[in-house]
Amino acid sequence: xxxxxxxxxxxxxxxxxxxxxxxxxxxxxxxxxxxxxxxxxxxxxxxxxxxxxxxxxxxxxxxxxxxxxxxxxxxxxxxxxxxxxxxxxxxxxxxxxxxxxxxxxxxxxxxxxxxxxxxxxxxxxxxxxxxxxxxxxxxxxxxxxxxxxxxxxxxxxxxxxxxxxxxxxxxxxxxxxxxxxxxxxxxxxxxxxxxxxxxxxxxxxxxxxxxxxxxxxxxxxxxxxxxxxxxxxxxxxxxxxxxxxxxxxxxxxxxxxxxxxxxxxxxxxxxxxxxxxxxxxxxxxxxxxxxxxxxxxxxxxxxxxxxxxxxxxxxxxxxxxxxxxxxxxxxxxxxxxxxx
Amino acid sequence: xxxxxxxxxxxxxxxxxxxxxxxxxxxxxxxxxxxxxxxxxxxxxxxxxxxxxxxxxxxxxxxxxxxxxxxxxxxxxxxxxxxxxxxxxxxxxxxxxxxxxxxxxxxxxxxxxxxxxxxxxxxxxxxxxxxxxxxxxxxxxxxxxxxxxxxxxxxxxxxxxxxxxxxxxxxxxxxxxxxxxxxxxxxxxxxxxxxxxxxxxxxxxxxxxxxxxxxxxxxxxxxxxxxxxxxxxxxxxxxxxxxxxxxxxxxxxxxxxxxxxxxxxxxxxxxxxxxxxxxxxxxxxxxxxxxxxxxxxxxxxxxxxxxxxxxxxxxxxxxxxxxxxxxxxxxxxxxxxxxx
DNA sequence: AGAGCGTTCCAAAGCGCTTTGGCTCGTTTG
DNA sequence: CAAACGAGCCAAAGCGCTTTGGAACGCTCT
Numbered sequence: 001x002x003x004x005x006x007x008x009x010x011x012x013x014x015x016x017x018x019x020x021x022x023x024x025x026x027x028x029x030x031x032x033x034x035x036x037x038x039x040x041x042x043x044x045x046x047x048x049x050x051x052x053x054x055x056x057x058x059x060x061x062x063x064x065x066x067x068x069x070x071x072x073x074x075x076x077x078x079x080x081x082x083x084x085x086x087x088x089x090x091x092x093x094x095x096x097x098x099x100x101x102x103x104x105x106x107x108x109x110x111x112x113x114x115x116x117x118x119x120x121x122x123x124x125x126x127x128x129x130x131x132x133x134x135x136x137x138x139x140x141x142x143x144x145x146x147x148x149x150x151x152x153x154x155x156x157x158x159x160x161x162x163x164x165x166x167x168x169x170x171x172x173x174x175x176x177x178x179x180x181x182x183x184x185x186x187x188x189x190x191x192x193x194x195x196x197x198x199x200x201x202x203x204x205x206x207x208x209x210x211x212x213x214x215x216x217x218x219x220x221x222x223x224x225x226x227x228x229x230x231x232x233x234x235x236x237x238x239x240x241x242x243x244x245x246x247x248x249x250x251x252x253x254x255x256x257x258x259x260x261x262x263x264x265x266x267x268x269x270x271x272x273x274x275x276x277x278x279x280x281x282x283x284x285x286x287x288x289x290x291x292x293x294x295x296x297x298x299x300x301x302x303x304x305x306x307x308x309x310x311x312x313x314x315x316x317x318x319x320x321x322x323x324x325x326x327x328x329x330x331x332x333x334x335x336x337x338x339x340x
Numbered sequence: 341x342x343x344x345x346x347x348x349x350x351x352x353x354x355x356x357x358x359x360x361x362x363x364x365x366x367x368x369x370x371x372x373x374x375x376x377x378x379x380x381x382x383x384x385x386x387x388x389x390x391x392x393x394x395x396x397x398x399x400x401x402x403x404x405x406x407x408x409x410x411x412x413x414x415x416x417x418x419x420x421x422x423x424x425x426x427x428x429x430x431x432x433x434x435x436x437x438x439x440x441x442x443x444x445x446x447x448x449x450x451x452x453x454x455x456x457x458x459x460x461x462x463x464x465x466x467x468x469x470x471x472x473x474x475x476x477x478x479x480x481x482x483x484x485x486x487x488x489x490x491x492x493x494x495x496x497x498x499x500x501x502x503x504x505x506x507x508x509x510x511x512x513x514x515x516x517x518x519x520x521x522x523x524x525x526x527x528x529x530x531x532x533x534x535x536x537x538x539x540x541x542x543x544x545x546x547x548x549x550x551x552x553x554x555x556x557x558x559x560x561x562x563x564x565x566x567x568x569x570x571x572x573x574x575x576x577x578x579x580x581x582x583x584x585x586x587x588x589x590x591x592x593x594x595x596x597x598x599x600x601x602x603x604x605x606x607x608x609x610x611x612x613x614x615x616x617x618x619x620x621x622x623x624x625x626x627x628x629x630x631x632x633x634x635x636x637x638x639x640x641x642x643x644x645x646x647x648x649x650x651x652x653x654x655x656x657x658x659x660x661x662x663x664x665x666x667x668x669x670x671x672x673x674x675x676x677x678x679x680x
Numbered sequence: 681a682g683a684g685c686g687t688t689c690c691a692a693a694g695c696g697c698t699t700t701g702g703c704t705c706g707t708t709t710g
Numbered sequence: 711c712a713a714a715c716g717a718g719c720c721a722a723a724g725c726g727c728t729t730t731g732g733a734a735c736g737c738t739c740t
Contacts, residue, residue, distance in 0.1 A: 002696055013720045018698060028718060048455050049396075050696035053389040053725050060436070067425035072620040078418040085407035085439030094457070095437040096400070099425030115388050117434070223621040250621050253593070257628060280412040281563040281590050288597060342726055353690045358728060368688060390726035393695050685737080693730075700723075709714075 001044045010038055021046070052116075060094045061309050062118030064109055064132075066102035072221075074125070075250070076277050076298050080146070083302025091310055105132055113139045119313045122146055122305050127190050142312040144305055148192050148322070155320030157312070159305055163193045164200035166294035166327035167245060170273045171204025173292075173329065174243040178338035179271060180210060183241035185230045185251055189219035194247065197275070201245060216241055220251075227254025235262055235270070242338045243271040249282055252291060267336035276330075290332035296325060341384045350378055361386070392456075400434045401649050402458030404449055404472075406442035414465070414562075415590070416617050416638055420486070423642025431650055445472055453479045459653045462486055462645050467530050482652040484645055488532050488662070495660030497652070499645055503533045504540035506634035506667035507585060510613045511544025513632075513669065514583040518678035519611060520550060523581035525570045525591055529559035534587065537615070541585060556581055560591075567594025575602055575610070582678045583611040589622055592631060607676035616670075630672035636665060 007017040012035070020027045020035035027035075038044075052058050065073070081095075088095060096118050100108035109132065112118055120142035123132055129151040136143045137156055145158040167184075174182055184201050187194040202212050215237065220226035227246065231254060234241055246252045252274035259266055266272055266289045276284050276293035284291035304323075311317035347357040352375070360367045360375035367375075378384075392398050405413070421435075428435060436458050440448035449472065452458055460482035463472055469491040476483045477496055485498035507524075514522055524541050527534040542552050555577065560566035567586065571594060574581055586592045592614040599606055606612050606629045616624050616633035624631035644663075651657035 003698095004696075014697080015699080015721080016719060019719095022698085026718060031718080045451075045454065047393075047696050048457065049389065049393045049398075050725090051698075053387075053393045053727085054696080054698040056389075056725085058389075065421070065425050067422060067429050069426065071422070073418045073422045073425075075415055075418055075619070075621060078413045078415055081405070081437070082407060082411070082413045085405050085413075085437065086409065089407050089439035089441060092451075093439075095439070097421070097425065097435040097437060099429035099433075099435070101429060111385075111432075114385065117388065225621075225623060225626050228626065253622070254626070257626070260628065279415070281415060281565075282593075283565060286565050286568065286594070286597070288600065343728095344726075354727080355691080355729080356689055359689095362728085366688065371688080387726050390695090391728075393697085394726080394728040396695085682740095684739080687735085687737100688733105689735100690733080691731095694728085695726105698724085701721095703718105703720080705716100705718085707715080707717100710712095 001042050002047065003044075006035075006039060006042065006044050010035060056116050057119055057313075058117060059092070060096045060118045061088070061306070061313075062096045062098060062112050062121040064105050064112070064121070064123075065097045065099045066105060067099045068102040071102045074222075075279075077124075079277060079279060079298045080124070080302040080305075083297075083299035083304070084306045085302075086299075087303040087306035087310070093306065093310060106135055109135055109139065113141050120144075120309045122309060125191050125193075128192055128195065130192075142309070144308050144312070146301060146305055148196075150192060150195075155322070157308070157317070157319070157321050159301060159308065159323045159325070160193075161296045161301070161325045161327050163196035163327070164203070166275065166296070166329070167197040167200035168204045169200075169327075169329045170245050170292075170294055171201040172207070173331070173335065174245070174271055174273065175204060175208045175210065177243075177271065177335060179241075179243040180338065181216070181239060181241045181243075182210070182212060183216040183234045183244045184212060184218070185227060185234075185244060185246040185255065186217065186219045187222050187247045194219060197245075197247060222248040222251050224250055224254040224257075227251030228258045229254070231255040231258035232262070235259070235264065241270070243335070244273075246272065246274040249274055249276050249279065249284060249291070249293075252284075252287070253282075256288060266334050269339060271335040271338075273335060284330070285332060287334065289334045291334045292332045293330050294327045295330050296327045301325070341382050342387065343384075346375075346379060346382065346384050349382075350375060396456050397459055397653075398457060399432070400436045400458045401428070401646070401653075402436045402438060402452050402461040404445050404452070404461070404463075405437045405439045406445055407439045408442040411442045412561075415619075417464075419617060419619060419638045420464070420642040420645075423637075423639035423644075424646045425642075426639075427643040427646035427650070431646075433646065433650060446475055449475055449479065453481050460484070460649045462649060465531050465533075468532055468535065482649070484648050484652070486641060486645055488536075490532060490535075495662070497648070497657070497659070497661050499641060499648065499663045499665070500533075501636045501641070501665045501667050503536035503667070504543070506615065506636070506669070507537040507540035508544045509540075509667075509669045510585050510632075510634055511541040512547070513671070513675065514585070514611055514613065515544060515548045515550065517583075517611065517675060519581075519583040520678065521556070521579060521581045521583075522550070522552060523556040523574050523584045524552060524558070525567060525574075525584060525586040525595065526557065526559045527562050527587045534559060537585075537587060562588040562591050564590055564594040564597075567591030568598045569594070571595040571598035572602070575599070575604065582609070583675070584613075586612065586614040589614055589616050589619065589624060589631070589633075592624075592627070593622075596628060606674050609679060611675040611678075613675060624670070625672060627674065629674045631674045632672045633670050634667045635670050636667045641665070
């Protein structure tokens with residue numbers, strides 16, 4: 001059933017039927033009702049390919065997925081996706097993943113914009129002065145950044161959590177507990193979130209005249225193994241930290257293992273706080289010693305990004321609105337006063 | 341730059357230019373070269389929306405993503421995606437994720453097929469007599485199943501690993517080591533892979549006259565917490581197993597924690613084998629006691645599925661070819677002879 | 681020489697929608 | 711009472727590609 005057939009059986013022009021269906025005003029209410037009714041009865045659904053050719057709108061949102069033999073997709077992605085899908089579903093919005101060479105995402109961005117494959121895109125894990133962001137901004141496609149970048153002379157719409165605040169809180173807590181030698185096991189420090197976390201931590205220490213030593217900051221991809229290695233290196237130092245803040249639950253697994261291997265205990269010898277993005281399959285309260293966390297559901301963020309993208313597509317949202325979510329600090333058994 | 345302009349500047353018809361570009365034979369080699377050359381020089385790219393309307397082909401592959409507030413996307417998904425993207429990238433194939441109500445995926449399948457949104461789809465985590473599979477088969481869109489179903493009167497193309505064989509091997513190893521009371525901590529037993537694994541395990545035991553007791557099989561969503569719970573229940577039983585096979589590394593984390601909590605040791609009190617889908621962020625060799633695994637890279641599977649989907653789209657692959665990959669059994673420190 | 685044929689090209693008809701630019705009424709306005 | 715106007719509808723022109731059904735041409739073959 002296409003528009004032609006439908007309009008023919010209604011003895012109306014395609015124009016009128018199309019307008020009736022799309023809510024244009026130059027159609028009488030009675031006609032509209034007739035059309036709507038017939039459309040529903042015959043299960044008419046406009047052909048998206050045709051509509052797309054005519055309007056240039058695709059009804060999809062896009063994401064450029066960096067890939068490559070040595071490129072791992074962040075496991076957080078799937079949780080974000082859950083949230084995104086959750087919202088998108090109710091709006092019949094599909095998501096297009098365009099895999100790109102991790103070393104050359106630009107080509108892919110240009111392609112999907114030139115081809116009008118999607119109505120909007122979102123970017124994640126931005127870096128300071130991230131080229132993708134500048135590019136997408138220049139290309140003029142609606143977008144939202146999940147996370148933040150820095151160092152641009154323009155504003156842009158984003159959704160981020162208060163990473164600096166979160167690690168400031170975490171740091172402050174540890175300092176209040178009397179810890180003097182703190183360490184940070186961070187994510188890749190080319191990404192803004194990691195920079196913000198380090199900044200927050202430093203600020204908390206500075207407030208008490210403390211410093212985060214060079215040797216006490218690690219920036220690594222967030223794997224269990226890297227958490228382990230970083231923790232071993234830190235704890236085997238001549239002046240080991242008495243408290244560690246860690247950027248992910250997965251790394252925290254490695255930290256816990258290292259602590260064990262060294263015959264130390266949490267929180268007796270080491271206090272530990274980690275950031276929790278809220279995975280259904282790994283929960284901080286189930287760590288050997290329940291883990292204190294800075295918590296923020298990445299899934300909710302996904303849903304919110306989808307919502308805002310939809311709003312941007314339909315013109316309800318405009319401008320460079322930044323949105324920063326506060327982060328909960330949840331104290332559990334993994335922190336205690338500094339050992340004497 | 342569109343076809344009209346390009347053909348005009350070449351003083352050729354659109355027909356000829358289109359044919360030259362798409363490799364049709366009714367164009368002289370010289371003309372083809374001229375056209376190709378001009379197209380490249382002017383950066384001409386056919387408009388996909390137009391091509392799509394004309395041909396009905398979209399150049400995308402689809403996946404229906406079940407979502408819902410209480411539906412979690414499997415973390416394996418992201419690894420599979422890595423592989424898929426890796427292949428798709430080199431072929432400019434995009435992936436469309438269509439979120440669907442987890443309780444009604446059918447509507448979404450029908451929609452994407454009716455709309456011709458994608459040229460092929462893949463399904464994952466099939467169940468026996470999976471309705472989606474029957475549906476997709478009926479709708480006639482090219483597809484591949486990642487995993488297997490059972491109980492159909494038709495064949496279908498799939499890619500699966502030898503789950504039964506893997507757990508048969510694992511079970512046999514444990515039996516050979518003298519274990520008599522074995523247990524299985526499995527994934528959701530409505531999914532075929534879990535059924536196959538149980539089958540393999542039972543077969544291994546049966547070969548030595550052993551049985552897998554009712555109480556010694558757990559089927560749960562693969563989370564750390566469920567692994568912990570299952571292990572506690574098993575180990576606190578009056579006749580605890582001396583060996584456990586576990587369907588995922590994530591669950592194995594929970595098992596290890598439970599063993600610790602109960603003051604037991606691996607492999608002294610309990611031998612443990614788990615299935616490893618090969619996550620970059622959690623590796624069996626990094627478990628407190630290096631974990632023996634049945635290993636199969638889900639990422640490679642993703643790449644292979646993409647490859648086969650592409651082949652199906654272009655007509656290179658046809659029919660109901662099933663492909664079953666063998667699984668490596670990797671023995672590490674977590675297994676030992678049964679305690680006396 | 682005329683028929684037959686393969687090669688190379690083209691004009692035009694789709695694909696199914698949206699949107700522009702009227703056209704036809706009946707109603708209001710000066 | 712003519713002019714102006716708005717409401718409601720329509721025909722047709724896109725959107726940019728693919729594909730059908732020739733046409734023109736130079737050959738070969740009888």
